Amino acid sequence: MTASPSxxxxxxxxxxxxxxxxxxxxxxxxxxxxxxxxVAEPAPxxxxxxxxxxxxxxxxxxxxxxxxDFDGTQAKDIITERLNELAxxxxxxxxxx
Amino acid sequence: xxxxKNPANLLNSxxxxxxxxxxxxxTASAIVSVRPALAQSAASIVNCDIPxxxxxxxxxxxxxxxxxxxxxxxxxxxxTGQKFTGEQVKAALRGRSLPGTSADxxxxxxxxxxxxxxxxxxxxxxxxxxMSR
Amino acid sequence: MHEFxxxxxxxxxxxxxxxxxxxxxxxxxxxxYPVPAIPDYSVRLESVSLLRRFVRPSVSINGDYMLPxxxxxxxxxxxxxxxxxxxxxxxxxxxxxxxxxxxxxxKDGRALIMTGQSGSGKSxxxxxxxxxxxxxxGDEFVLVDLDTGAAVPFPRLISLKNEAIGAMMxxxxxxxxxxxxxxxxxxDIRHLVPPADAIAAMSRPARPAxxxxxxxxxxxxxxxxxxxxxxxxxxxxxTNYVTLGEKGFSALTRFVQTVPARAIDYRxxxxxxxxxxxxxxxxx
Numbered sequence: 001m002t003a004s005p006s007x008x009x010x011x012x013x014x015x016x017x018x019x020x021x022x023x024x025x026x027x028x029x030x031x032x033x034x035x036x037x038x039v040a041e042p043a044p045x046x047x048x049x050x051x052x053x054x055x056x057x058x059x060x061x062x063x064x065x066x067x068x069d070f071d072g073t074q075a076k077d078i079i080t081e082r083l084n085e086l087a088x089x090x091x092x093x094x095x096x097x
Numbered sequence: 098x099x100x101x102k103n104p105a106n107l108l109n110s111x112x113x114x115x116x117x118x119x120x121x122x123x124t125a126s127a128i129v130s131v132r133p134a135l136a137q138s139a140a141s142i143v144n145c146d147i148p149x150x151x152x153x154x155x156x157x158x159x160x161x162x163x164x165x166x167x168x169x170x171x172x173x174x175x176x177t178g179q180k181f182t183g184e185q186v187k188a189a190l191r192g193r194s195l196p197g198t199s200a201d202x203x204x205x206x207x208x209x210x211x212x213x214x215x216x217x218x219x220x221x222x223x224x225x226x227x228m229s230r
Numbered sequence: 231m232h233e234f235x236x237x238x239x240x241x242x243x244x245x246x247x248x249x250x251x252x253x254x255x256x257x258x259x260x261x262x263y264p265v266p267a268i269p270d271y272s273v274r275l276e277s278v279s280l281l282r283r284f285v286r287p288s289v290s291i292n293g294d295y296m297l298p299x300x301x302x303x304x305x306x307x308x309x310x311x312x313x314x315x316x317x318x319x320x321x322x323x324x325x326x327x328x329x330x331x332x333x334x335x336x337k338d339g340r341a342l343i344m345t346g347q348s349g350s351g352k353s354x355x356x357x358x359x360x361x362x363x364x365x366x367x368g369d370e371f372v373l374v375d376l377d378t379g380a381a382v383p384f385p386r387l388i389s390l391k392n393e394a395i396g397a398m399m400x401x402x403x404x405x406x407x408x409x410x411x412x413x414x415x416x417x418d419i420r421h422l423v424p425p426a427d428a429i430a431a432m433s434r435p436a437r438p439a440x441x442x443x444x445x446x447x448x449x450x451x452x453x454x455x456x457x458x459x460x461x462x463x464x465x466x467x468x469t470n471y472v473t474l475g476e477k478g479f480s481a482l483t484r485f486v487q488t489v490p491a492r493a494i495d496y497r498x499x500x501x502x503x504x505x506x507x508x509x510x511x512x513x514x
Binding site for chain 3: 018020022023024025027029031034036038
Binding site for chain 2: 025033034035036037038039040041042043045064067068069070071075078079082085086088089
């Protein structure tokens with residue numbers, strides 16, 4: 001599925017994962033697969049900010065910007081990359097708008 | 098730390114004080130996954146790089162124990178920040194020399210890589226290698 | 231079929247063999263251990279297939295079945311095979327605790343846990359400390375309680391290799407040693423019975439207080455190891471982390487968040503003990 005600006009992303013429900021932040025990395029245990037993912041910033045922050053909603057990249061970026069300070073250049077490209085990574089891990093699913 | 102209620106500090110009120118987020122970090126976010134399968138997990142193992150030495154060691158040599166030492170230390174090896182791939186380091190951990198290095202130099206480099214700590218460039222790549230079974 | 235039974239920590243083993251001699255040897259070395267009524271694992275010396283990680287390849291287990299007129303295994307090889315077979319049962323089958331491939335000793339109700347690859351010295355360090363004021367808890371596996379996080383003893387025969395054999399024979403002057411097993415690919419191996427206090431206290435857990443990653447053969451040094459690095463290394467050192475699922479995740483996460491960790495380099499027992507004492511004082 002090619003991602004378009006209208007592609008929506010939805011995170012694994014919060015009650016389906018266990019999250020343990022450590023020093024520089026975060027552990028995410030996924031109940032349904034039994035897999036432990038070790039992820040780095042900004043992946044855990046993105047998951048948390050998405051909550052239970054299906055969001056476009058733009059919407060994720062807006063939510064992040066409201067809560068965090070970051071360099072906005074190329075932010076959408078970077079966030080798209082991170083979301084695709086999380087989708088590959090199975091922590092986020094892509095859905096049609 | 099108590100909230101500062103001084104009106105002169107309104108601009109620093111909590112709603113305006115956002116935590117910095119490392120959005121544009123150079124490496125991927127997905128470090129490694131521990132899964133109940135025999136097969137290798139992450140593409141990050143193949144694609145990641147370990148520079149020897151990392152930026153924190155610029156201008157220093159590496160001794161045979163893998164420690165950063167001044168340039169003129171006898172018996173130490175020069176290092177230029179050359180990047181080795183996860184695959185190359187994996188082979189080196191099994192005994193093959195790192196490309197472009199002598200056996201002793203390779204061993205010194207491997208010891209350097211083994212000593213990498215969280216936060217140093219190449220650590221997460223090396224740690225991913227540790228996960229391989 | 232001859233039979234030998236032994237309780238080690240929370241695990242009960244039954245070992246069967248067509249030959250009496252290997253079992254007599256085991257029984258002699260394990261003579262002070264409890265004898266369980268009901269075994270958790272049954273092991274047959276002559277029909278085991280072992281994971282490569284636990285095999286010292288010089289022990290030739292002749293296929294799945296023994297021929298009735300096959301020559302008896304040398305005593306020493308039988309002993310090694312039995313120890314490896316017990317390791318394998320634990321590694322593959324134990325679910326009641328989180329298993330870490332590590333050694334441990336205890337002082338004042340707190341456990342010092344040492345983990346690392348072969349050659350790191352974790353077995354030898356535990357053996358040495360266990361004879362120098364600490365209570366030996368185990369040299370192969372550390373069992374972590376899934377609910378409380380306590381370290382549970384698993385004090386099997388201590389497996390010493392090469393130079394460690396001589397060193398321990400000099401340290402444990404009253405120690406009871408098994409036969410010398412020579413010319414395995416890892417060199418010479420000799421088993422040492424854990425000290426009496428270790429056997430007597432095999433049901434007494436301890437709270438993990440310090441985790442060490444030892445490296446033998448380097449100038450003495452130490453560094454702090456952060457929780458994420460510890461986590462990664464321990465998933466590698468655990469044979470049952472993934473099979474335990476959520477309980478494993480919770481137990482290991484709690485462990486790395488609460489137990490300080492250091493990597494230590496050392497060249498001999500004196501340097502190691504010095505580092506251990508220093509770090510123990512600092513962290514407990």
